[in-house]
Amino acid sequence: MTAVSPEPAVTYTDPAAAVGERVTDLLARMTREEKLAQLGSAWAFSLMEGGRFSAERARTVLRHGLGHVTRVAGATSLRAEQVARVTNEIQRFLVTETRLGIPAIVHEEVCSGLMAREATILPQAIGVASTWEPELNRLLADAVRARMRAMGSHQGLSPVLDVVRDPRWGRTEETYGEDPYLVARMGVAFIRGLQGASLAEGVVATAKHFVGYGASEGGLNWAPAHLPPRLLREVYLHPFEAAVREAGLQSVMAGYHELDGIPCHANRELLGDVLRGEWGFAGTVVSDYFAVDDLHSYHHFAQDKRRAAALALTAGTDVELPATDAYAEALAGALDAGEISEGRLDEAVSRVLRHKFELGLFENPYVDEAAVTVAVNTERHREVALEVARRSLVLLKNDGVLPLRPGTGTVALIGPNADSARHLLGDYSFAAHVESLLEARERKGLLGQTMTVPDDLKIEESTDGVPTVRDELTARLGDRVRYAHGCDVIDTSRDGFDEAVAAAAAADVAVLVLGDRSGLTTRATTGESRDRSSLELPGVQEDLVRAVVATGTPVVAVLVAGRPVGGDFLHEKCAAVLLAWLPGQTGAQAITEVLLGEVNPSGKLPISYPRTVGQIPVFYGHKVSGGRSHWHGDYVDSPVSPRYPFGHGLGYAPFVIEQVALDRIEVIAGDSVAVEATVANVGDRAGEEVVQLYIRDPQATVTRPVLELKSFARVAAGPGQRTAVRFDLPTGQLGFYDRDMNYSVETGLIEVYVGFSSDIRTLAGTFTITGDSGRPKVRKAYSGTVTVGEPPQATTSPA
Known part of the structure; x- marks a missing residue:
């Protein structure tokens, strides 16, 4: 009798084997068609019909497998449990109906929380950055992670690490601002x-978007960025480098621009020599939506689609989104x-497969549909959203009118954003993106591409449960609130002016x-591709x-905006100006609490x-020159200083x-310097303040900025309370790229400042970096440590 040889072990299905x-x-088992499929993607709605998974469509789209599924939640009108069901059905088809049974990665947009019908809508990133509290951003991202995993999603298209110094750019709202250190700290925490x-x-x-996307010519989306090598390294690459080296970032999206x-x-x-070669990045580079073909159709850099594909994959773009x-x-x-x-094809496929193994998709491709609602603690998400919203509000100006006192009489509530839930939301909220998909149905699609948008897509309930400022203020003040719409955001009708003036008077x-x-459609005034020539x-x-x-009634302006806005008259004549950014689902509550003094x-x-x-660009970290x-200082017709400086924000x-x-x-x-400060609350109520540490290098062999943010700490203190803050500043954080474009920490003098903004600061002192030579070898550092606590008690000698 002839023995039957056992089937050889299948290593890739063995969870005990190394990744x-x-x-x-x-x-080694894959055909070329199966490999190519792993570098591609498909819109979720291309696998659906009538709001349900379609096996018939899947047999065409998924016949060789798939790398990514695009936005099961964000490009449909499905509820959470429906998202989980469709995701499971897609994965089940891939696992059971394709030759090798490779599950797909489901990616979603998460710029203001998970972009999904029932998800908590979080404050836009520019507001998150205004908290100056990275730990809050980590908690925010952790809440997003929990919801995504429960629904069967595995990759989030965030954080935006673009440094932006031109607020004409519509995507300013998606960023963490102008400073590379602040952007890096917020980004690392989110990751x-x-x-x-x-x-x-x-x-x-x-x-x-890798890299320099927010430095576009004219503040225009997709426009070229003109960045010399040193500026590119020190400012625009810095947050990405910190993300890779400190946070173990697993994916990068390349920018649309050149x-x-x-x-x-x-x-x-950029993608090969810097990202992978210098930094050791081992994850995947994904394309921005439709951007591979753009090498041909938009940039005219490639003569046809075939050459565009070859150029992108050769450069290091591993995955094409949103559809193959x-x-x-x-x-x-x-x-x-x-x-x-x-060989290059195999490299890209290997990276995609590695993520799928590390995500555990081969062992756990499905989620528990019945437990989705329970598994997602929406109350916790709302609490995080509210805490972020509260701390994101920036009081730009106050002549004493705020907070509104309990004895304040009638309040006239006026304006296009006073009674709108939709206008509190950012451009990557569910409501905004469904609007853009619906617009794509009526014309040539998003980003110039023809798209098939499902007929059952709708915006219903996208702002259900989102209170307006009118709702929140009326709930507290009752009939003392007199509302008048006044005008719309973008229309030019003044029909509501008389009612508004009468209410104010x-x-x-x-x-x-x-x-x-905010949004992506022509009705939006801020957001992706909604750039402006006026502020x-x-x-x-x-x-x-x-x-x-003109009525003479004291006016408080609340700006719900995606960028710095408002002319001279508003900022000079209003008694107070509160910047709310785009504060999300809990934003109206946070705004009302601040107006009434319930929150500082x-x-x-x-x-x-x-x-x-x-004035643009106007940013704090400019060069001395x-x-x-200069000779006369200001412009002929305007000061050169900003209206409000970087780091500015008042409190009660x-x-x-x-x-x-x-x-x-x-x-x-190579060593560190400790900077110690005692901060006191000299008011009559509890409050919070952000202590900011800046340095200046006046002796460098390359010209340096007049100030550079190197650390910060949020402190809380009661009336009359003192708080000690200790910053440990590593010298490895004080280097720059020298004339040979090597990162160098030079010997010489460093000035250190501590303050509450880039303008309001105190010289803490100076220290000298010493070493064996002018440029001692010091490893680059991205941040130091901060300790906040009680100051030491003063001691007195016995009489």
């Missing part, structure tokens, strides 16, 4: 929260023609809630301000606030810095 071994085994302790329970974070003539999706120096296009027949043709190697105080409508309020809102101020405002500007577009101190409890000192005046390169 690398599983990837190698699976890759740690989203990815978790390991990808087995985490979600792949996708930092975008740098020095090379579109980012085809830039092998150039990475299908066109890429196959490039491989046949020898324009790209099979009869009131003790007028609260004007003004600003933007005055859109429509006739500036005229509404003039009309209401403590947000700080993460971006300098221009007076006019004629940056025109702010005044704080002072009582003392500050360095622990040494000399430090060996």
Whole structure:
């Protein structure tokens, strides 16, 4: 009798095998068609019909497998349990109906929380940055992670690590502001929260847009960025480098734009030499939506789709989103023609497979549909959203009218954003994106691509449960609130002016809630591709301000906006100005609490606030020769200083810095300096303040900025209470790229400042970096440590 040989072990299905071994085994079994499928993607609605999974459609779309499914939650109108069901059905088809049974990664947009029908809508990133509290951002991302995993999603297209210094750019609201250090700290915290302790329970974070996307020519979306190498390294690459080296970032999205003539999706120096070579990035690079074909159709950098595919994959763009296009027949043709190697194809596929193994998809491709609602603690998400919203509000100006006292009489509540839930939401909220998909149904689709949008897509309930400022203020003040719409955000009708003026004239105080409508459609005034040539309020809102101020009633302006906005008259004549950004689902509650003094405002500007577009760029970290101190100083018709400086933000409890000192005046390169400050609340109520540490290097061999943020700490103190803050500042954080473009920490003098904004600061002292030579070898550091506690008690000698 002949013995039957056992079937050889299938390594890739063995959970005990090492991930690398599983990837190698699976890759060796794949056909070229199956490999190409792993580099592609498909819209969720292309696999559905009538709101349900369609096996018939799947047999065409998924026949060789799939890399990514695009937005099961964010591109449909499905509820959470329906999202889980459709996701399970897609995965079940892949596991049971394709040859190798490879599950897909489901990615979603998470710029203001998970973009889904029932998800908690969080404050937009520019508001999160205004908290100056990275730990809050980590908690926010952790809440997003929990919801995504429960619904069957595995990759989030966030954080946005673009440094932005031109608020004309519509996507300013999606960023963490103008400073590379602040952007890095917020980004690192978000990535740690989203990815978790390991990808087995985490979600792949996708930092975008690599790199310099927010420095576009004219503030226009998709426009070229003109960034010399040192500026690119020190400012725009810095947050991404910190994300890779500190947070273990697992995915990067390339930018739509070009740098020095090379579109980012085809830039092998950036994606290969810097990202992978220098930083050791081992994750996936995904395309921005439709951007591979854009190398041909938009940039005219490639003569056809086949060449575009070859250029993108050669440069290091691993995955094409949101739907397979150039990475299908066109890429196959490039491989046949020898324009790209099979080895490069295998590298990209290996990276995608590695993520799928690390995410645990082969062992756990499905989620518990019955437990989705229970598994997602929406109350916890709302609590996080509210805490972020409260601390994101920036009180720009206050002549004493705020907080509104209990004895305040009638309040006239006026303006286009006073009674709108929709206008509190950012451009990557569910409501905004469903609007853009519906618009795509009526015309040539998003980003110039033809799309098939499902007929059952609808916005219903997208703002259900989102209270307005009118709701919240009326709930507290009752019939003391007199509401008048005044005008719309963008329309030019003044029909509501008379009612608004009458309400203001009869009131003790007028609260004007003004600003933007965020989104991607032509009705939006801020958001992706909604760039502006003016920073005055859109429509006739500036005229509404003039009309209401003319009544003589004290006016509080609340700006619900995606960028710094408002003209001279508003900021000079209103008694108080509160910047709310786009505060999300709980924003109206936070705004009302601050207006009434239930919460002390403590947000700080993460971006300098221009007076006019004629000043742009205006940012705090300019060079000494940056025109702010030339012969006459100011412009002929305007100051050169911003309206409000970076780091600015008032509160109802005044704080002072009582003392500050360095622990040494000399430090060996590679060591740290301790900066110790005592901060006191000199007001009569509890409050919070953000203590900011800046440095200046006046002796460098390359010109340096006049100030550089290097650390910060949020402190809370009761009336009369003192708080000690200790910053440990590593010298490795004080380097720069020298004339040979090497990161160097030079010997010499460093000035240290501590304050409450880039303008209000105290010289803490100076210290000298010493070493064996002018440029001692010091490893680059991205941050130091901060300790906040009680100051030591003063001691007295016995009499």
